[in-house]
Amino acid sequence: MHWSQVHRHPSTAHRRVIALSDDADPDALSATYRDSVLRITIQRRASSQPRRIDIH
Template sequence: MSDLYSGTDLFSELDRLQRQMAGLFGGLPSSIRSGNAGAFPQINIGATDDSIEIVAFAPGIDAAGIDLSIDKRLLTIAGERKPARPDASGDIRDDVRTYAQERFSGAFRRVIELPQNADPDKVQARYTNGCLSITVGKREASKPRAITVQ
């Protein structure tokens, strides 16, 4: 067993190998449906018969600081997430030197192309528990309807 184990942490070596492989492929997505690894906020998009449903996961942001707009068929979500370094009292500390940081902070912008049947006049948005839920209605002409056969 001592010949196989060189004294280094096996998980660190696997992590290093994974980073090297990701760099080798230039960070290409693993599938067509994969998005940018660093994209913020992460989103889920779905549809019902009446609407397009978008959920953007954006914890730690004040709802008043989120800019949401539609121009042509492009929905833009923009804002800024402030860095958080709370002390025991909950106040933000400026004297902390950060050695590792996994939480994104700073300005962000995410643009989503809506389908042609989206109605930009029928948009509702609400921000609850770090999730921005956006409902975009569909145009009446695009909704399914029953046709009576005579």
């Protein structure tokens, strides 16, 4: 699975392709761009999250 993003600047265009692991949820991606920093949040699929088992 790959995620692709194109950033356009008035004088240039940049493209970055990132390979995601199989447990990444492509429908749960979010990105923000603030103060020249691109922050990408990638959630894991619910089925790949570790389970917590309470022991009493």
